[in-house]
Amino acid sequence: MLVYAGALVAEALSVNADLNTLMRQMAHVPLTDREGNQMETIRDVAVIVGSLRRDSINRKVANALAELAPAGLKLSIVEIGQLPIYNQDGDDNSPAEWSAFRERIRAADAYLFVTPEHNRSVPAALKNALDVGSRPYGKSAWSGKPGAVVSASPGAVGGFGANHHLRQSLVFLNVPAMAQPEAYIGGADKLFDASGKLVNDGTRKFLQDFMQAYVAWVAANGKS
Ligand code: FNR
Numbered sequence: 514m515l516v517y518a519g520a521l522v523a524e525a526l527s528v529n530a531d532l533n534t535l536m537r538q539m540a541h542v543p544l545t546d547r548e549g550n551q552m553e554t555i556r557d558v559a560v561i562v563g564s565l566r567r568d569s570i571n572r573k574v575a576n577a578l579a580e581l582a583p584a585g586l587k588l589s590i591v592e593i594g595q596l597p598i599y600n601q602d603g604d605d606n607s608p609a610e611w612s613a614f615r616e617r618i619r620a621a622d623a624y625l626f627v628t629p630e631h632n633r634s635v636p637a638a639l640k641n642a643l644d645v646g647s648r649p650y651g652k653s654a655w656s657g658k659p660g661a662v663v664s665a666s667p668g669a670v671g672g673f674g675a676n677h678h679l680r681q682s683l684v685f686l687n688v689p690a691m692a693q694p695e696a697y698i699g700g701a702d703k704l705f706d707a708s709g710k711l712v713n714d715g716t717r718k719f720l721q722d723f724m725q726a727y728v729a730w731v732a733a734n735g736k737s
Pocket of ligand 1: 564565566568569570571572628629630631632633634665666667668670671672
């Protein structure tokens with residue numbers, strides 16, 4: 514029974530992998546309109562939210578960014594809460610959750626990290642996701658794709674410590690992180706209504722400008 518369940522998981526993962534490959538290939542096919550004019554390539558952006566909290570402010574920020582994204586980007590949140598804690602002993606026989614996550618990260622064209630700060634650093638769940646995606650040694654799923662970092666906190670400093678600790682890891686992971694504009698969103702608990710909608714016009718304009726800079730960053734640093 515266990516063997517059978519394992520085979521089903523393996524089959525599901527391989528179907529998933531094929532779909533990912535197909536979607537990735539499709540994402541790079543230049544679209545044409547009815548007259549045959551070339552349209553914009555759509556980039557697949559994996560959004561990693563550093564909070565596992567049900568009512569997370571950072572998830573609301575990520576949703577707002579997805580809504581404000583320019584037409585050339587398709588943002589989707591890649592969940593990290595299901596990932597078992599990384600342990601190098603699992604490199605030879607990885608949990609299915611690690612393998613599926615690595616496959617999804619590998620398939621993406623770019624990354625967008627939206628994270629809270631925990632004790633002036635990156636939340637453990639996010640660090641775990643970085644580690645899981647980076648291994649086995651020499652087979653990092655992250656390498657060579659552009660990224661950007663947004664941090665949000667109810668506090669005034671806007672998660673600056675987490676933002677910069679994350680950037681330190683991204684240097685090692687070979688994920689070039691957009692330098693400007695920096696995004697430390699302070700007082701973030703006041704920016705959304707009860708339904709999770711962004712209700713602050715200044716922040717909306719800032720996030721819109723951020724996404725305009727990000728689409729240019731991805732175009733300049735992504736694989737064509
Ligand atoms: C926090 N919080 C926090 N905030 C901050 O600005 N700097 C910090 O160093 C910390 N440290 C910290 C540690 C731990 C363990 C928790 C649980 C929280 C507060 C944090 O910003 C707040 O809970 C946010 O609401 C978390 O973001 P999400 O979960 O709403 O996206």
